[in-house]
Amino acid sequence: MIKKICIIFGIVVLGIFATWWYLSFSSKIKVSVVVPVYNSEKYVYECLRSLEKQTLKEIEFIIIDDGSTDSSLEIIKKFQKKDGRFRVYSQENKGVGKTRNRGLKLARGEYIGFVDSDDFVNENYFFKLYEGAKKYDADVSVIEKFIRFDDNRKQINNTFGEDYLPKGVEFTEDISYLIGNVGQQWDKIYKKSFLKKYNIYCLERKLHFEDEWFSSLVALNAKRISFVKGAEYYYRYNPKGITQSSYMNRKIFIDGLVLYDELMLKVKEANLENKKEKMIIDNIKKKIDWYYKTYNKNNNLYI
Numbered sequence: 001m002i003k004k005i006c007i008i009f010g011i012v013v014l015g016i017f018a019t020w021w022y023l024s025f026s027s028k029i030k031v032s033v034v035v036p037v038y039n040s041e042k043y044v045y046e047c048l049r050s051l052e053k054q055t056l057k058e059i060e061f062i063i064i065d066d067g068s069t070d071s072s073l074e075i076i077k078k079f080q081k082k083d084g085r086f087r088v089y090s091q092e093n094k095g096v097g098k099t100r101n102r103g104l105k106l107a108r109g110e111y112i113g114f115v116d117s118d119d120f121v122n123e124n125y126f127f128k129l130y131e132g133a134k135k136y137d138a139d140v141s142v143i144e145k146f147i148r149f150d151d152n153r154k155q156i157n158n159t160f161g162e163d164y165l166p167k168g169v170e171f172t173e174d175i176s177y178l179i180g181n182v183g184q185q186w187d188k189i190y191k192k193s194f195l196k197k198y199n200i201y202c203l204e205r206k207l208h209f210e211d212e213w214f215s216s217l218v219a220l221n222a223k224r225i226s227f228v229k230g231a232e233y234y235y236r237y238n239p240k241g242i243t244q245s246s247y248m249n250r251k252i253f254i255d256g257l258v259l260y261d262e263l264m265l266k267v268k269e270a271n272l273e274n275k276k277e278k279m280i281i282d283n284i285k286k287k288i289d290w291y292y293k294t295y296n297k298n299n300n301l302y303i
């Protein structure tokens with residue numbers, strides 16, 4: 001009888017300690033990084049290795065295998081075994097939008113970031129982004145540039161920073177600097193409370209350009225934006241990927257029109273001042289024009 005009581009008491013104490021540790025650790029997490037993975041066995045090790053080496057220590061990595069049929073999950077689990085910051089989940093294939101949204105729900109950090117499983121980042125990436133975010137209490141912290149490269153490590157070009165970021169400026173309350181950067185979701189970190197307040201989420205329908213939906217909602221609602229140097233995101237250029245090779249693809253073009261039609265409604269709901277609303281609408285029109293020119297190169301796409 002005494003032995004059973006001791007065992008029960010030990011289990012209760014262990015449970016209390018585990019709960020205390022979980023809550024204590026959760027409250028200290030500065031950044032949660034969401035990584036959807038699908039059949040990325042060729043690249044996922046390099047991606048997770050770059051996360052493992054992050055200089056920001058109060059960080060967690062939420063790795064969600066989206067029904068991979070290769071060895072991706074096996075590679076991911078090896079990181080989980082040796083590093084408690086890696087939280088690994090697996091599910092039937094649901095698509096990147098639903099997978100990212102699951103990551104958003106699981107995230108315990110003050111800020112949330114995303115990394116694609118075939119890309120990688122430099123060691124100070126999340127430290128720099130978090131430092132900039134905290135310095136200005138920013139809703140979103142943006143990197144100066146990302147670096148495109150191919151499988152041979154040939155650098156294609158540096159993009160984004162030189163075109164959209166104000167030179168020498170580390171902080172702004174002007175969302176116009178985000179408007180030109182609505183094409184990617186992974187080059188920023190976002191305050192979790194900000195995403196919740198404005199109900200910002202990933203598009204779950206299987207439309208192309210889902211990154212632009214999320215980034216547009218951020219641009220519509222962000223009030224405080226910080227810009228960061230020294231945080232480098234390495235984007236793997238895949239010439240066989242959907243967004244690089246599917247010219248004259250009617251579905252992709254129509255997806256773009258549907259996406260921006262819905263974004264127009266969000267623009268109206270945001271009640272922005274006329275100048276900023278016009279900037280966003282003009283940017284949407286430019287992107288639709290770009291889609292048409294890109295996917296109608298042989299003039300055989302009719303709508």
